[in-house]
Amino acid sequence: MNSYPVSPLIEDIIQVENLTKTIDNGSNRVEILRGLTFAIPRGEFVAIMGASGSGKSTLLGLMAGLDTATSGRIILDGIDITNLGEDKLARVRGTKIGFVFQAYQLVPTLTAEENVLLPAELTGAGGDIEHRARELLERVGLGNRGHHYPVQLSGGEQQRVAVARAFITRPPILMADEPTGNLDSVNGAHILELLLELNREEKTTLVLVTHDQQIAGQADRVVxxxxxxxxSDTRSARAVEA
Ligand SMILES: Nc1ncnc2c1ncn2[C@@H]1O[C@H](COP(=O)(O)OP(=O)(O)O)[C@@H](O)[C@H]1O
Ligand SMILES: [Mg+2]
Incomplete structure (x- = not known):
């Protein structure tokens, strides 16, 4: 049983209020995030852009509950995750968020199919998850590679496994940190296409960090x-019309 209330009436699936992150290592004090406030409506595709070192990964990590803020609040689907204990946080992460990393981060000792299944096993997701894992692998074009290990797959194929893994729990929010950053343009375009298609089909909210203008050009909004x-925080003409 999911012990958190489903909140279909909350329009903003992500709320960030006055978020700061400061790292203090003795003599050096680095203000990485300086009081960010914004909200992301359910279903939106938001691209987060900015030069290297501008704080994109830190922001995404905080919103995903992978890191803790110095001050401010983060509310995910109505749940204030700012001061949640690790157990509850892990549960929110597991049920609310799928994450795709730049460097794939598959478990090398598990097959493609086992990697896709892992988040569902960790959260105890119900239903026929083996069937869904195989369907997702088909969906990303790897239906015949389920028993292969990461080392037997190309970078583009590994990232496709990572995309399937991110969707296994049907998360309402999908976050990706430069998911095409390690790929050539053909494989990168394919990964983006998959994220967009799955995003539409599964009605997830997509928050994507990217350097790529072409990718950002397809977003509803660029922060x-x-x-x-x-x-700057700009909605595309297409998103405004919709
Ligand atoms: N653990 C840390 N200790 C000190 N500085 C850090 C730490 N993590 C990130 N930073 C610094 O914070 C800034 C933002 O980092 P990051 O969020 O990774 O930026 P981006 O993803 O936009 O490249 C960078 O200047 C980085 O060096
Ligand atoms: Mg980064």
Missing amino acids: ALRDGSIV
Whole structure:
């Protein structure tokens, strides 16, 4: 049983309020995020852009509950995750968020299919998850590679496994940190296409960190960071019309 209330009436699936992250290592104090406030409506595709070092990965990690804020609040699907204990946080992460990393981060000792199944096993997701894992692998074009290990797959194929893994629990939010950053343009375009298709089919909210103008051009909205602050937040004409 999911012990958290489903909140279909909350329109903003992600709410970020006055978020700061400061790292203090003795003499050095680095303000990585300087008080960000924004909200992401359910179903939106948001691209987060900005130069290297502007705070994109830190922001995404905080929103995914992988890191803790210095101050401010993060509310995911109505749940304030800011001060949740590790057990509850793990549960929110497991049920609310799928994550795709730049460097795939598959478990090398597990097959493609076992990698896809892992988040569902960790959260005890119900239903025929083996069937869904095989369907997702088919969906990303790897129906015949389920028993292969990561080392037997190309970078593009590994990232497709990572995309299937991110969707196994049907998360309402999909976050991706430069998911095409390690891929050539053909494989990168394929990964983006898969994220967009699955995003539409599964009605997830997509938050994607990217350097790529072409990718950002397909988003409903682009949030730009500079030195830990939001310097622009723009919705595309297409999103405004919709
Ligand atoms: N653990 C840390 N200790 C010190 N500085 C950090 C740490 N994590 C990130 N930073 C610094 O914070 C800034 C933002 O990092 P990051 O969020 O990774 O940026 P981006 O993803 O936009 O490249 C960078 O200047 C980085 O060096
Ligand atoms: Mg980064």
